[in-house]
Amino acid sequence: MYNPKSLKAEEFICHQEVLDTLAYADANKNNVKLIDEVLNKARERKGLSHREAMILLDCDLPEKNKEIFELAEQIKKDYYGNRIVMFAPLYLSNYCVNGCVYCPYHAKNKHIPRRKLTQEEVAKEVIALQDMGHKRLAIESGEDPVNNPIEYILDCIKTIYSIKHKNGAIRRVNVNIAATTVENYRKLKEAGIGTYILFQETYHKESYEKLHPTGPKHNYAYHTEAMDRAMEGGIDDVGLGVLFGLELYRYEFAGLLMHAEHLEAVHGVGPHTISVPRIRRADDIDPDVFDNGIDDDTFAKIVACIRIAVPYTGMIMSTRESKACRERVIHYGISQISGGSKTSVGGYDTPEPDDESSAQFEVSDTRTLDDVVKWLMEIGYIPSFCTACYREGRTGDRFMALCKNMQIHNCCLPNALMTLKEYLIDYASPETRKVGEALIKKELDNIPKEKVRTMCADYIEKIEEGERDFRF
Numbered sequence: 001m002y003n004p005k006s007l008k009a010e011e012f013i014c015h016q017e018v019l020d021t022l023a024y025a026d027a028n029k030n031n032v033k034l035i036d037e038v039l040n041k042a043r044e045r046k047g048l049s050h051r052e053a054m055i056l057l058d059c060d061l062p063e064k065n066k067e068i069f070e071l072a073e074q075i076k077k078d079y080y081g082n083r084i085v086m087f088a089p090l091y092l093s094n095y096c097v098n099g100c101v102y103c104p105y106h107a108k109n110k111h112i113p114r115r116k117l118t119q120e121e122v123a124k125e126v127i128a129l130q131d132m133g134h135k136r137l138a139i140e141s142g143e144d145p146v147n148n149p150i151e152y153i154l155d156c157i158k159t160i161y162s163i164k165h166k167n168g169a170i171r172r173v174n175v176n177i178a179a180t181t182v183e184n185y186r187k188l189k190e191a192g193i194g195t196y197i198l199f200q201e202t203y204h205k206e207s208y209e210k211l212h213p214t215g216p217k218h219n220y221a222y223h224t225e226a227m228d229r230a231m232e233g234g235i236d237d238v239g240l241g242v243l244f245g246l247e248l249y250r251y252e253f254a255g256l257l258m259h260a261e262h263l264e265a266v267h268g269v270g271p272h273t274i275s276v277p278r279i280r281r282a283d284d285i286d287p288d289v290f291d292n293g294i295d296d297d298t299f300a301k302i303v304a305c306i307r308i309a310v311p312y313t314g315m316i317m318s319t320r321e322s323k324a325c326r327e328r329v330i331h332y333g334i335s336q337i338s339g340g341s342k343t344s345v346g347g348y349d350t351p352e353p354d355d356e357s358s359a360q361f362e363v364s365d366t367r368t369l370d371d372v373v374k375w376l377m378e379i380g381y382i383p384s385f386c387t388a389c390y391r392e393g394r395t396g397d398r399f400m401a402l403c404k405n406m407q408i409h410n411c412c413l414p415n416a417l418m419t420l421k422e423y424l425i426d427y428a429s430p431e432t433r434k435v436g437e438a439l440i441k442k443e444l445d446n447i448p449k450e451k452v453r454t455m456c457a458d459y460i461e462k463i464e465e466g467e468r469d470f471r472f
């Protein structure tokens with residue numbers, strides 16, 4: 001029985017409700033009157049239910065699809081302006097007891113080199129990341145209670161926040177580790193994490209169990225109910241995601257939105273972010289074995305429809321996607337991207353030779369962070385290294401309230417410009433700096449409030465003189 005308020009996975013991600021939603025959307029995918037009604041509701045920026053969003057996803061009328069993409073782009077502009085927040089993943093350990101069939105770190109892979117960073121090595125990775133200019137990390141680790149217990153993760157977070165190297169500092173650590181207990185989530189919260197990210201991989205229970213044949217992750221309910229435990233433990237920013245390619249994308253899309261609705265219904269706050277990874281090649285993983293892969297057109301449509309359905313939820317695209325794909329899709333709703341990423345343990349300080357890769361997945365966009373920053377500016381975006389909200393206590397419902405009444409704009413643009421200025425002075429190549437300085441000058445005029453504009457210009461001058469870490 002479908003019940004978004006239930007705390008039971010099989011009730012808030014009810015299989016029958018997903019099937020009914022897919023059938024409903026299929027029956028209405030050319031129903032212009034209904035599509036127009038849904039689009040009009042979306043234009044009021046109130047978001048959409050999973051059923052409504054599904055109709056848009058399935059719609060194959062060219063003129064309506066054009067409207068869908070235009071609306072997604074407009075909503076992105078309204079809530080996120082032309083800013084893109086930058087981050088990098090940091091792999092701590094690839095020891096894992098699970099059997100996920102799409103990941104090379106699965107326990108049966110005996111030939112991949114297993115590695116776990118010592119605290120000294122964590123410090124080296126962090127220094128390498130700071131030297132690139134990163135301020136925001138997502139830490140990643142396999143699940144292994146012996147090698148990677150929660151104490152190890154907490155030690156790593158402490159080390160990461162403690163490293164102050166030249167003008168660098170990691171100001172926000174997001175955490176992507178296996179589903180765990182309320183008590184452990186509480187410890188993560190106390191350690192000062194930003195968002196807790198956990199990909200569902202697939203919402204389809206039967207497929208989920210086949211794709212996770214062994215290990216604690218096999219337990220669908222425990223995994224799917226993790227965000228509720230995280231919120232019970234005090235973490236109010238959580239990040240959802242599925243691995244597109246494992247199951248039929250329509251099922252995943254409905255499941256993702258039902259999960260978002262569940263969090264809103266139970267905790268009064270939806271997901272902080274949604275990630276949209278697609279399966280990639282890696283050590284003993286051939287993505288062609290998974291026959292639910294999606295093409296770039298479908299991928300773009302998914303991004304656009306998520307943007308319309310949950311306007312206040314950030315959307316993350318990683319270096320799994322190529323430059324060309326990122327350039328196309330970014331306009332439809334992406335708010336955060338990674339740059340200069342290494343997806344192996346210890347890969348920043350000591351890059352691996354190409355023929356000895358122990359990466360979790362092959363990176364498609366292999367450009368340096370400096371290249372990505374310059375490229376973003378050239379295609380009309382402001383790369384932002386902002387971490388202000390979390391540090392000002394603007395998380396969970398406080399963040400959502402600001403976002404919903406669009407007050408967030410008075411913070412995001414000046415913070416983007418100030419953090420970009422820091423990046424340009426401390427890390428950028430001369431060409432990137434030139435492009436960036438011109439952009440900052442131009443964008444300062446777009447800060448709506450005069451008082452904030454004047455303060456921001458003043459802070460930017462102070463950054464030039466050597467001061468750091470201003471924020472609104």
Ligand code: SF4
Pocket residue numbers: 096097098099100103104105106107141142143178217
């Ligand atoms: S996806 Fe995560 S849990 Fe699964 S094998 Fe890879 S590292 Fe382990």
Ligand code: SF4
Pocket residue numbers: 085384386387388389390408411412413415
């Ligand atoms: S001000 Fe808050 S919402 Fe805006 S970019 Fe910074 S952290 Fe994100």
